[in-house]
Amino acid sequence: FNSCLIIIIFTDILSLISSLLFLSQIFSWATIGISCTRLFIAINALLVWLGILRYINYFPSYNLFMILIKNNFTFLMKFCLLVIIVFVPFSLCAYCTIGPYHQKFSSFLKVASVLFGLMNGDEIFITYQSMSIDSTIMLVFSKIFLSLFICLFMYGVISIFVAILNTYNSRDIKKGIITLFLEECDCSLCTIHHCRHPDLLISR
Numbered sequence: 716f717n718s719c720l721i722i723i724i725f726t727d728i729l730s731l732i733s734s735l736l737f738l739s740q741i742f743s744w745a746t747i748g749i750s751c752t753r754l755f756i757a758i759n760a761l762l763v764w765l766g767i768l769r770y771i772n773y774f775p776s777y778n779l780f781m782i783l784i785k786n787n788f789t790f791l792m793k794f795c796l797l798v799i800i801v802f803v804p805f806s807l808c809a810y811c812t813i814g815p816y817h818q819k820f821s822s823f824l825k826v827a828s829v830l831f832g833l834m835n836g837d838e839i840f841i842t843y844q845s846m847s848i849d850s851t852i853m854l855v856f857s858k859i860f861l862s863l864f865i866c867l868f869m870y871g872v873i874s875i876f877v878a879i880l881n882t883y884n885s886r887d888i889k890k891g892i893i894t895l896f897l898e899e900c901d902c903s904l905c906t907i908h909h910c911r912h913p914d915l916l917i918s919r
Contacts, residue, residue, distance in 0.1 A: 719769045726762040733759045794875055798868075805864050806830055813857050816848040833861065834868040 733755035740752055771781055784791070806826045813820040819829045819842065833839055842861065848854040 719766075722762065723766060726759060726766060729755060729759045729762065801867070802827075802830070805860075809860065809864075812853065812860070813846070813848075816853065816857075817846055819845070830864060833865055834872075836869070839865065 733752065736752040736755055740749060768781060806823060809820055809830060810823050810826045814822075814826070820826045829838075829842065833842065843858070846854065846857060848857060
């Protein structure tokens with residue numbers, strides 16, 4: 716079972732569909748919207764460029780990202796699930812408390828977008844300064860709430876990243892078929908070279 720081959724087949728099918736949709740837009744064969752055509756073309760381009768990553772497996776020095784994903788995929792999925800479980804209650808709490816006083820927190824989707832931006836360090840000062848809250852209790856609560864959220868997610872993500880790197884360094888990297896083949900070829904060439912030049916073998 717090779718997931719790369721399945722992705723390649725799916726990408727080719729998607730490329731064919733997007734090409735047909737684009738031709739239908741040019742020659743007016745169908746009444747499919749241009750947005751649908753652009754969506755198929757965009758997804759196809761994304762998958763094609765991501766498919767280049769499989770060629771990195773042939774270069775050990777550039778293969779760190781792929782090895783991290785393969786060796787720690789289940790760990791990363793568990794981490795993403797944990798982030799969602801923690802992120803949703805923070806979003807609900809911010810929507811219920813800060814929503815009536817702040818335009819960025821007026822809907823749940825806006826709250827999720829703002830908190831995701833704060834988690835990545837975007838517009839922290841602007842978000843703090845643009846709060847127009849008359850109640851002192853709510854103002855103090857919002858400051859503490861946002862500070863706790865930023866510290867929790869920023870330091871948590873850094874800790875998880877360090878843990879992933881430590882897990883990668885502590886594991887033995889499984890050699891691929893091509894790497895093993897090249898090592899066998901090198902050994903056989905060295906043996907032939909030493910047989911033809913026994914003085915080099917004796918000198919060592």
